[in-house]
Structures are given as structure tokens and as C-alpha cells.
Amino acid sequence: MLIGEVSRRSGVSTRMLRHYDALGLVKPTIRTSGGYREYSADDIRRLFHVECLRTLGLTLNEAKRALDEPDFAPAELVGELIRHTRARIAAEEELLRKLERVDAAAPAQWGDVMGIVTLLRELESESGGRRQQAVLAQNEGASLPVDALVEAVLSEDDPNVAGALLWSLARAGGAGLTDLAVGLDSAVVEVRRRATAAIAAVPAAEATVLLRRALNDSDVTVRDRAALALGSRHVAEAVPALLEMVVEGRSDVEAAEVLGLLAEVAASADDIVPAMQDLLANTADAPKRLRITQALAEIPGAAAREALAELADDADRTIAATASAILHTRDRRKI
Template structure:
């Protein structure tokens, strides 16, 4: 079979066939009377073997060694090819992710594209200061890729950088919440904590709905952050957890403040005071009773004032003195307002 016919049937160009011949990789065993190369069936078989090995990523030299050296073991070479292929796939996947994030930002000009790429590269830095600078140096008018910011939040361990990322997400009109929500499903509690902190910084209805999910998280920190954020947004669903935070002493001052805010927008002060009083009756723990007494100071209205008045005669001197001091401060504040 002449070179032209071999090229047509094999899909290997005549130029490449001549190159194989020069390398001694696939050399036609015959010549026509006119001196043209003539390939035998065995030559064609070797050619297909070479092409098969090349599809695995072998170089021409490795293909020749595999076919001609009896002691050539494929295991090491194939292992190297697997490793290199995985690296190439990872690099291509990284490129694809970067392109998708650029595309998601819908850049209008090449300048926007370059700014986004600069941000993405900055977020990949091993130095926290550089990651933070990449975020804060962005033009306020720039359209940043919210999904990339959200993904970075879930991985960011530096609190300063995480704060900058949350600030940027808050500017992104509530976008990126879906990525953050996925972080709440992570088996890694640190990821869930970062996710809920970031979601709490996003002022959107979607973020509020996602925070509701976090109220049932097994981790106290995740639940506490979600309940504080929801309470600040007027959600009465957060009340049971906020009360538990006061009783257990987990961010109890913040929890009491949020309970006070809730009574002004969506909850009944009487109901919250009643719940706190029930906790008072149900415990002899002096520290718990003191926290509940102090929490009553944050609730506006007559109901908490009546409860504090009763506590001024409590058998625990610290409780009684605290209740009396709170009432004194409130009275002074009232007089100042009237004056």
C-alpha cells in the first residue's frame, strides 16, 4: 500500500508518515519499482499501534520504546501519564470556573474583565493581606462576581479577609446566597460558621429564608448567629433560641438586646417577659438568674418593669440590688426625657 492510500485510510497525514519514517518509528518495508514507499500489512499494524499509544499521551519516543524494547515496563509511564492528565484536567477545570465567574458578572468592557480577573487572582494569594487588598481595592462601581466572593468566604480563615468579603457580598444586591447556603450543608462546622456569618451580612429576603434553616443546625455558634440575625430582622422564630442564649450565657447581652428590639416590631413584650420569668422560677442557678434579671433591662414597657420591681425583694442580694439599680437608671432616664 502506497503512502497516499495509507494516509487516506489511517487518517495520518503523508507528512507525518514521512516523519515517522525518518525517526525509524514506522518504516515501510518495501519500495515500488519506481522507488516509492510501500507499506506491508505489518507496517500498517505498527502504525495503528503507534497511534493508539499516542492517544494515551505517549510521546513518539515513548511509543517507539514501548514497541521495540522488550524490557520496557508500562506501569511507571502510565502512572506518570495519569498524574499529568489529572493536573491538566484540574488546570482546565480551574480555567473553566474562572471563565464562568467572569461571565456571571456580565462585564460590558474588557476593562471590567481585567478587573474581575485581577480580583480572582488576588483571592488565590497565600497571603491574607494581599487577598484583603484585592477585595478592598476594587472600584465601588465595579460588578464583582458574587459567586466567586461567596465561594471564597466559605474557605477564608482570616477574619479580616472574611470581613472584607462579607462587605463586598453585602454590596452585591443579595447575590451569592445560593453558594453560601450550600455551605450550611457542609460536614465541616467551620465552613457552616463562615457561611452563616456571611449570610447574616446580606440584607435580602433570600438570605433571611436561608437563615431560618440554620436555626436547626447542631452547632450552637451557627444557631446563635442565625437567631441574632433573624431577631434583628424582626423574626419571632428566633425568640426561643434568643431566650436560650440568655439562660445559657452565650452572647447573652446581644441576645437580650435583640429581644428588646423584637418587642418594638413584631413580638409581645409581655410574652417575652413571661418566658424569662418562667426561666427564673425554673432555676436556682445564681448566674442564670442574674443574666435573666439583666436581660429584663433591655425589654421596654411596663411588664418588665413590674417583674424587676418584684425582683428588688429577691432573697438573693445580688439579684435584688441589680433589679433596684436597673429601675433607678430607668427612672433617671425617664426624668431626663421629661425635663
């Protein structure tokens, strides 16, 4: 069979067949009466063996060794091909993921595409400063790869970078909440904490629903973050958790401020003050009672003032002095 017919039947170009011949990989072994070189059945069989090995990723030299060396052991080479193929597939999947993120951000101009690609690349940097700068450098109206930002915020342990990511996600509104909700169900407590902080930064109503879920988390830090965020959104459901924070001394000043806000706009002071008085009556722990007394300073209304007046006569001098000082401050504000 002459070279042209071999090319037609095998799909290998005549140029490649000549290259195989020059390498000694597949050489036509028959001479016609006219002096042309012709491929025998064995030559054709070898050609198909070469093509088969090439589909596995072997180079031409490796294919030649495999066919010509009787003691050639394929296992090691095949194992290496497997490793290279897996690495190539991983690289292709990473490229696909980046392309999908660019597409999801719906960039309007090539400049937007470049900005997204730059952000994605910098988010992989080992430098916290570079990651932070990349997030903060995004223009106000720029398209954002929200899923990439969510992935980053759920894994970021640098507080400065995390703050920048929270700011960026807040700009995106509720776009990342579905992915952040997955973070709330993570078995890793740090991921749940980061998810709660990120959800708290999003003003959308859907975020409030997720924060209610976080309020029942087994981790106290998650619960505290959810309580502060819910209280700031005027959700009275957060009151028990906020009171616990005051009693236990976990961000008690901030919790007291949020309780004061709730007393003004979401629940009456008369609902919160009795709960605080019950806590005072049911604990003999001086530091806890002092924190509750100090928290009453943030609660507006007559009920809180009456509770403080009673505490001004408390047997604990520190608590009595604290209550008196709070009352004095309140009275001066009225003047």
C-alpha cells in the first residue's frame, strides 16, 4: 500500500508518515518495481500501534521504545502518564472554574474581565496584603465573582483580608447568601464562624433568616455573632442570647448596647428589665451582677430607672455605687 492510500485509510497525514519514516518509527519495507516504497501489512499494524500509544499520551520516542525494546516495562511509564494526566485535568478544571466565575459575574467590558481575572489571581496569593488590596481595589460598579469571594471569606484567617471580603460581599447584596448558607452547615466551626460574620454584613432580609438559624448553633461564638447582628436588626428573638452574653461577660458592653436599641424599637423596656432583674436575683456571683447592673445603663425608660434605684441600696457596695453613678448620669442628662 502506497503512502497516499495509507494516509487516506489511517487518517495520518502524509507529512506525518514521512516524519515517522525519518524517525525509524514506521518505515515502509517493500519496494515496488518502479522504486516506490510500499507499506506491508506488518507496517500498517505497527502504524496503528503507534497511533494507539500516542492516544495514551506517549511521545514518539516513548512509542518507539515501547515497540522496539523487548524488555521495555510499560508500568512505570503508564504510571507517569497517569500522574501527568491528572495534573493536566486539575489545571483544566481550575481554568474552567475561573471561566465560569468570570461568566457568572456577567462582565460588560473586557476591562471588567481583566479586573475579575486579576482579583481571582490575587486571592490565591500567599500575601495577605496583596489579597486585601485586590479586594479593596474593585470599583464601585464593578462585576464581582461572588462565589469566589464567598469561598475566600470562608477560608480567610487574616482579619484584615476578611474585613475587606466582608465589605465586598456586603456590596453584592444577597448574591452570595446561598453559598454562605452552606458554610453555616459546615462541620468545621471556624467556617461556621466566618459564614455568620459574612451573613451579618449583608443587609438583605434573607440574611436575617440565616442569622436566626445561626442563633441555635452549638458554638457560642457563632451564637453571639448572630445575636448581635439580629439585635441590631431589631429582632427581639436575640434578647435571651444577648442577656447571656452580658451575664457571662462575652462582649457584654456591645451586647448591652444592642439590648438598649431593642428596648427602644423592638421590645418595650418593661419586657427586658424584668428578665435582667430575674438574673440579678438568681446569681450571687458579684462580677455577673455588676455586669447586669452596668447593662441597665443602656436600657431606656422608667422600669430600668426603678431597677437601678433598688440596686443603689444593694448590699454589694460596688454594685450600689455603680447604680448610683448611672442614676446620677441619667439625671444630669435631663437637666
